[in-house]
Amino acid sequence: MSTLGAADGPVREDDLHAYVDGHLDPARRRMVEAYLQADSEAAARTADWAEQNRRLSALFDPVLDEPIPPRLTAAIARGRQRATPAWSLGGWVMRAAASFAILAIGAALGFGAARYLGDDGADDTLQATLPLEAQTAFKVYVAEKRHAVEVPAADVDHLTQWLSNKMKTKVRPPDLTALGWTLLGGRLLPSSDGPACLFIYEDKAGRRVMVYLVSNANNEGTTVQFRDQNGVRSLYWLEGPLGYALTGNLERGDLMPIASVVKEKMRF
Known part of the structure; x- marks a missing residue:
């Protein structure tokens, strides 16, 4: 990267992230803007990050305004009843506020809150969380044009070895070319059940589908x-060391033959 004046130091990656997130002071922001005008690659990268932020906000901000589901408010009420008399009203309010914050964040991310609250009717099994997390990943990554994947299909051998090491089991993207789907690449990501990964495919019409894998301990x-x-649809199942979710905007009937091939190809 190019450097700025000695008094302010060089523009670094964290400066670019802070710029996108609106966390720079005015003087530093002006310097970063000048830097971006001179570096088209960095400007494109920050534009991509800003677009990702916009999409994440569009996806998750409405969830924060939704009412807390009755089963979760009931769980909080039961927790209050189990509390000792030593609890003050102020302590209860603080605890409830913290619980509501956790619920909102967990709902926005699609996972995590139920496990934090414990087994009070929330279905936190892998079978239940698998499609939720797959569909969240689909919404976040598949629409990306430049950064949908971390490792492109051209490096499929490296992708296979890397993801297999992280997933601690053999993982290889299924070949879907016979069905008209070309592999774009894959990426590693976290889940509530450990490491997960995804492979993204595209057909000649520009439609995309995703094969999402998660550890099935x-x-x-x-x-x-x-x-x-x-409109985001998943066919999902658990088999052997992995959970699978074929996810896309396709109709169920269009997903089914793809899922059949994925099941066959992924049996090592």
Whole structure:
């Protein structure tokens, strides 16, 4: 990167992130803007980050305004009843506020809050969280044009070895070319059940589907199930060391033959 004046130091990656997030003071912001005008690559990168922030905000901000589900408010009420008399009203208010914050953040991210609150009716099994997290990943990453994947299909051998090491089991993107789907690449990401990864495919019409994999520590097995979340659809199942979720905007009937091939190809 180019450097600025000695008094302010060079523009670094964290400066660019702070610029996108609006956390720079006015003087530093002006310097970063001058830097971006001179570096088209850095400008494009920060524009991508800003667009990611916009999409994440569009996805998750409405959730923060939704009412707390009755089953969760009931869980908080039960927690209050179990509390000792030594609790003051102020302590309860603070605890409730913290709980509401955790619930809102967990709902926005699509996972985590139920596990924090404990087993009070929340379905936090892998079978339940798998499609939710897959559909969240689809919304965040698949629409990206430049940064949908971390490792492109051209480096599929490296991608396979890297993800297999992280997932602690053999992982390789299934070949879907016979169905008209070309691999774009893949990426590693976290989940509430440990490491997860995804592979993104595109057809000649520009449509994309995603194969999402997550660790299945208990080696549970399930039949293929279906979930539709506002037009983002998943066929998902557990088999061997992994959980699978084929996810896209396609109709269920269009996803089914792809899921059949994925199931066959992913049996090592």
